[in-house]
Amino acid sequence: MPRRSKGPRLYLRAGRVDGRSGRTLPDLYYIRDGSTELGTGCGPDSLRRAEERLAAYIAQKWAPPTRGPTDGPGHPSEVLVADVLTLYARERAPQLADPGATASRVKALLTWWGDKSVADVKRSTCQAYVAFREGQPFARSTKADANAVRRVTAQGARRELEDLSAAIGHWHGEHPLIVRPKVWLPLKPESPRDALTRAQAAALLKAAMGFRKGKDGRWSRLQGSSVANRMHLRRLLLIGLYTGTRPGLVPRLLWEESATAPWVDLEAGVIYRRGRDEREHRTKRRPLVKIPHRLAAHLARWRRMDERWAQRVQREAKAAGQDAPTLPNTVLRHGANAIAGRVRRGFHAIVADAGLDGEMTPHWLRHTCATWLMEAGVPVWDAAAFTGMTPSTLERHYGHHRAEHQVKARRALG
Numbered sequence: 001m002p003r004r005s006k007g008p009r010l011y012l013r014a015g016r017v018d019g020r021s022g023r024t025l026p027d028l029y030y031i032r033d034g035s036t037e038l039g040t041g042c043g044p045d046s047l048r049r050a051e052e053r054l055a056a057y058i059a060q061k062w063a064p065p066t067r068g069p070t071d072g073p074g075h076p077s078e079v080l081v082a083d084v085l086t087l088y089a090r091e092r093a094p095q096l097a098d099p100g101a102t103a104s105r106v107k108a109l110l111t112w113w114g115d116k117s118v119a120d121v122k123r124s125t126c127q128a129y130v131a132f133r134e135g136q137p138f139a140r141s142t143k144a145d146a147n148a149v150r151r152v153t154a155q156g157a158r159r160e161l162e163d164l165s166a167a168i169g170h171w172h173g174e175h176p177l178i179v180r181p182k183v184w185l186p187l188k189p190e191s192p193r194d195a196l197t198r199a200q201a202a203a204l205l206k207a208a209m210g211f212r213k214g215k216d217g218r219w220s221r222l223q224g225s226s227v228a229n230r231m232h233l234r235r236l237l238l239i240g241l242y243t244g245t246r247p248g249l250v251p252r253l254l255w256e257e258s259a260t261a262p263w264v265d266l267e268a269g270v271i272y273r274r275g276r277d278e279r280e281h282r283t284k285r286r287p288l289v290k291i292p293h294r295l296a297a298h299l300a301r302w303r304r305m306d307e308r309w310a311q312r313v314q315r316e317a318k319a320a321g322q323d324a325p326t327l328p329n330t331v332l333r334h335g336a337n338a339i340a341g342r343v344r345r346g347f348h349a350i351v352a353d354a355g356l357d358g359e360m361t362p363h364w365l366r367h368t369c370a371t372w373l374m375e376a377g378v379p380v381w382d383a384a385a386f387t388g389m390t391p392s393t394l395e396r397h398y399g400h401h402r403a404e405h406q407v408k409a410r411r412a413l414g
Contacts (some may be wrong), residue, residue, distance in 0.1 A: 008033040008058050010040075010050055026110065028082065031057050041082030041114040049115050074178045076118035079171070081164070084118060085109055087174070088167035097284040098248060100341065105160045106167075108133070118168060118181060126161055126184035133157040154186045161185055194364055195371035195401075200356055201241060207350035208233040222353075232332040232339055233346050235302060239271075239331075240365025242295040244373075244387035247362035249273060249286065251339035253331040255303060262286070264331060266303060269296055273388065285388045302331065370394060374401035 008031060015027045029050035031038040038057065042050035085106050093102040112129050113120075134157065138150040165183035172180050196204070203213065210227035211219045232251075239250050254263040259277040264270075273286035280286065291299065313336065314324050328338035344362060351360045366387070373383040380399070384391040 008054060008061065010054050012044060025086070026107075033057075033061075039080055039083045039086070041080040041110075041116070043114070046115060074176055076121070076177055076179055076181055079118045079175070079177065081113040081116050081118055081121070082110060084167045084171045085113070085164070088163070088170050092166070092170050095279070097281045101248075102163060105163045109160055109164055113164065118171075118177065121164070121168070121181040121183060123184040129161065130154055130157040130186055133160070155188070158186045158188065194360075195368040196241075196360075196364055200354075201237070201368065203354040203356060204350055205234065205237055207353040208237055212353040213355040229334070230346070230350065232334055233343065233350055235298075235332050236343055236347070236362065237365065238295060238298055240362065241369055241372075242292045243271060243289050244366045244369030244389075245271070245273060245289070246284070246366060246388075248342060251330065251332045251341070251343060254329050255306070255331060256329060264291075264299060266296070266300055285390070287385060287388050289386055289388070299331075306333075367398075370398045371401050374398045375403065377403045 010029050011032055013028055013030050015025050027044050029040045029042045029044075029047070031040060031054055040050045040053045042053070089103060089106045093099050093106065096102050112132055116125070133152045134154060136152050138152060138156075161183050162185065165185075168177075168180065168183065171177070206219065207213070208230045210222045210230060212222055213219050236247065236250055239245060239253070240247060249262055252261050253271070254261050257263050257265070257272075258275045260275045261278075262271070262273045262275065265272065269291045271289050271291055273288060274280065278286075310327050313327060317324055325336065327336060330338045332339045332343075342362070347360075347362045348358070351358060370383065370387050370389065373386065374394075378386075380391050380395055383389075384394045387394070
């Protein structure tokens with residue numbers, strides 16, 4: 001005898017780890033009606049809205065069949081943004097260049113859009129979302145002074161809305177919408193493509209070696225373990241300046257060949273910017289790069305340092321009767337730990353100690369490499385292959401730095 005149905009009801013699905021992506025999903029209320037299961041997009045603190053959605057579901061279930069041609073499961077009003085973002089995070093995000101950053105942006109989107117339907121996506125609500133995000137602190141801000149905490153910028157909110165647009169498109173490909181809303185985006189400013197001068201690069205490197213520049217222009221050595229704590233920043237600076245590799249990729253570099261991560265081949269003199277089995281991305285190309293001679297000398301020295309350090313740590317553990325610890329195999333490390341995520345906070349610290357512009361970011365290293373290549377007269381195709389840019393991008397943003405830029409035009413006008 002079949003089990004009697006309990007009728008439509010709410011249940012709170014506890015957060016769990018997704019089996020495919022390995023990411024933690026939030027606690028959400030779902031409507032369960034026999035074999036039917038619908039997400040409400042409401043968390044534990046939104047029980048009332050979840051009950052309203054349950055009431056609407058029951059009313060809709062027993063309403064007379066008077067649907068118009070624009071109603072139904074394909075109508076945006078019947079699709080929750082939370083479901084759209086969940087599908088995107090589960091299926092598409094793991095295939096992107098930086099799944100972790102995408103997951104963070106999806107989490108931020110859910111805090112505001114989670115209880116809304118796709119029909120609510122329009123210019124006014126997108127503008128309201130940008131205003132909402134601009135008032136929030138940056139996720140990694142830790143300063144005690146509320147006035148000094150970094151806030152989310154309009155461009156940060158724009159990047160999140162770009163993910164929302166992509167998520168709607170991904171949903172539309174599997175569950176066609178009758179009307180696909182357009183996500184409004186704030187204007188994107190022209191990137192300054194700022195680059196460091198040789199003097200600024202030298203100042204950054206000196207700060208990464210444990211020095212601080214005073215207001216009088218004199219350098220003083222920092223106390224304590226600052227030299228050891230900034231070792232990963234010295235390596236980041238030199239790899240970024242010498243190869244133009246994206247700063248989000250450098251912390252993932254390994255000393256040995258890998259199928260899932262970029263790695264350094266000292267014998268061949270090559271940095272493989274992606275693992276053997278990693279896919280190339282259309283917008284963030286990661287071709288291999290031949291290691292410049294000066295950087296090769298640094299890498300060889302760092303490799304010897306890391307090997308001696310690992311041997312010493314293992315000897316000390318054995319002498320103490322402890323199991324041999326698992327040590328990182330990454331080129332960048334902080335003590336006995338691999339670098340988790342980005343290094344923006346440490347980079348800002350050395351920028352301040354070098355007395356430079358606080359707006360500098362690690363991405364300036366990539367701009368600097370491209371600029372220096374153009375100033376040195378390297379052919380566009382060679383420079384593009386070296387940095388992992390397309391020739392059109394390199395020419396459009398850095399071509400004016402070329403030594404022969406507009407030379408013929410100036411000569412023609414005498």
